[in-house]
Amino acid sequence: MSDFATRLIAGARRLGPLCVGIDPHPGKIPDLFGGDTPDGLAAWGEAVVAAAADRVTVVKPQVGLFERHGPDGMRALQRVCKASKEAGLLVITDAKRGDIGSTAKGYALAYLSPTAPFPSDAVTVNPYMGLDTLEPFLEQAEANGKGVVVLARTSNPGSSDFQARDLEGAPLYARVVEALAPAIERLKGAEGWSSLMLVAGATGPDEARHLRQLAENALFLVPGYGAQGGGAADALAGFKRAGNRLEGGVVNASRSVTFPDGADSAATRTEWTAIVEAAIDEAQADLSKHAGSTSAILA
Numbered sequence: 001m002s003d004f005a006t007r008l009i010a011g012a013r014r015l016g017p018l019c020v021g022i023d024p025h026p027g028k029i030p031d032l033f034g035g036d037t038p039d040g041l042a043a044w045g046e047a048v049v050a051a052a053a054d055r056v057t058v059v060k061p062q063v064g065l066f067e068r069h070g071p072d073g074m075r076a077l078q079r080v081c082k083a084s085k086e087a088g089l090l091v092i093t094d095a096k097r098g099d100i101g102s103t104a105k106g107y108a109l110a111y112l113s114p115t116a117p118f119p120s121d122a123v124t125v126n127p128y129m130g131l132d133t134l135e136p137f138l139e140q141a142e143a144n145g146k147g148v149v150v151l152a153r154t155s156n157p158g159s160s161d162f163q164a165r166d167l168e169g170a171p172l173y174a175r176v177v178e179a180l181a182p183a184i185e186r187l188k189g190a191e192g193w194s195s196l197m198l199v200a201g202a203t204g205p206d207e208a209r210h211l212r213q214l215a216e217n218a219l220f221l222v223p224g225y226g227a228q229g230g231g232a233a234d235a236l237a238g239f240k241r242a243g244n245r246l247e248g249g250v251v252n253a254s255r256s257v258t259f260p261d262g263a264d265s266a267a268t269r270t271e272w273t274a275i276v277e278a279a280i281d282e283a284q285a286d287l288s289k290h291a292g293s294t295s296a297i298l299a
């Protein structure tokens with residue numbers, strides 16, 4: 001099996017850089033699917049997967065929004081991960097884990113081992129407990145062709161509270177990424193891209209450019225496009241030129257493509273599907289246009 005980074009970049013080259021986020025927000029799951037219940041989450045998530053298949057290369061289920069329903073919610077997450085794999089999609093499970101090395105292994109096995117109950121191609125991790133806490137994830141990634149997505153510069157309004165703080169002449173997020181350099185190199189795959197990805201929010205295009213200078217070979221997972229206000233040019237700021245295109249990661253959209261205008265009042269699942277597929281196509285086209293345009297490259 002090829003490494004995660006090579007699978008991801010090949011898919012993004014073929015279909016475009018959009019990643020569809022599967023975020024079952026409270027009160028937002030249409031009654032058509034069973035509403036805000038574990039079965040509703042699973043049925044809605046599987047419908048999102050079906051809409052995303054062949055339109056994008058990767059989906060990103062958000063764990064907390066399943067976990068709020070307890071064990072049944074986690075079973076719904078499991079169904080969504082499995083349905084995604086069966087549909088040929090890559091899965092970045094957004095769990096934002098982080099723990100001392102000995103117990104972080106539990107999380108790494110849950111998402112990245114060959115027998116993981118939540119089959120994923122990559123999982124998001126929080127690096128702020130230190131490099132040793134990432135090691136179990138790196139080991140699983142290396143052994144099984146998986147990826148590890150490390151929070152670098154996040155998209156939320158409070159991202160500067162700590163991440164932008166000066167640490168000996170550079171922002172903390174930059175120091176984190178500098179420290180990740182050996183791990184980025186260690187997970188470098190066949191295409192030259194590393195399976196250690198960095199989160200680089202679309203809400204901070206300058207920081208994304210800075211991150212690219214620091215980590216030339218790291219793919220970026222870019223949240224913040226769409227519902228959080230980031231546009232395509234912002235989202236692609238940290239990508240790099242590859243011939244006449246920009247590449248270097250994937251751009252997540254969750255609410256803007258899974259709860260678009262009109263989807264909540266769809267009378268049938270067929271109608272809902274058409275609305276969501278159109279929203280996915282629109283976002284993919286928007287990003288692909290910018291990724292292929294000279295003005296975006298030179299911006």
Ligand SMILES: O=c1ccn([C@@H]2O[C@H](COP(=O)(O)O)[C@@H](O)[C@H]2O)c(=O)[nH]1
Binds near residue numbers: 228253
């Ligand atoms: O810095 C980060 C890291 C992760 N996220 C996650 O991405 C999606 C964004 O959802 P939208 O509806 O497109 O805003 C969500 O799952 C977040 O937990 C992020 O937004 N920022």
